[in-house]
Amino acid sequence: MTVTKDRVVSINYTLTDDEGQVLDSSEGREPLSYIQGVGAIIPGLEQALEGREQGENVSVSLSPEDAYGDYNEELIVNVPKERFPEPEQLEVGGQVQAQTADGGVQILTVAEIGNEEVTLDANHPLAGQGLHFEVSIEQVRDATEEELDHGHVHDGSDH
Numbered sequence: 399m400t401v402t403k404d405r406v407v408s409i410n411y412t413l414t415d416d417e418g419q420v421l422d423s424s425e426g427r428e429p430l431s432y433i434q435g436v437g438a439i440i441p442g443l444e445q446a447l448e449g450r451e452q453g454e455n456v457s458v459s460l461s462p463e464d465a466y467g468d469y470n471e472e473l474i475v476n477v478p479k480e481r482f483p484e485p486e487q488l489e490v491g492g493q494v495q496a497q498t499a500d501g502g503v504q505i506l507t508v509a510e511i512g513n514e515e516v517t518l519d520a521n522h523p524l525a526g527q528g529l530h531f532e533v534s535i536e537q538v539r540d541a542t543e544e545e546l547d548h549g550h551v552h553d554g555s556d557h
């Protein structure tokens with residue numbers, strides 16, 4: 399069966415960065431199942447898998463623009479340490495949540511911890527990275543009405 403809109407696609411994948419370092423992989427886990435065409439996975443990958451067949455292996459390389467965007471220096475902010483309720487809990491590479499002006503929640507990465515200030519980076523952790531996927535298409539099936547209604551795959555376990 400062909401990968402196309404409204405079908406449930408199960409893939410095994412390995413994701414590496416430009417240096418060949420593994421960022422994520424389904425190895426040792428269940429394949430990732432998603433519904434094609436509903437924006438459940440990164441758009442460049444979804445596009446590359448469209449029209450492929452069950453059993454195919456697909457290599458996909460995405461430029462930063464097609465992945466999580468270019469790295470933006472303006473998204474780095476310094477915040478006085480006293481603004482954190484528990485500054486001793488912070489660690490470089492860890493993540494903190496901040497409230498945005500419109501009431502949303504933003505995830506920031508702790509880039510640096512100084513004596514007075516903490517440097518936070520609001521870029522996506524994969525911003526500026528090219529992404530390289532090695533994908534094997536394990537299974538393709540039609541999504542059920544209910545799955546399409548919910549916009550996600552029902553695999554019989556969690557919901």
Ligand code: ZN
Pocket residue numbers: 545548550552557
């Ligand atoms: Zn559901």
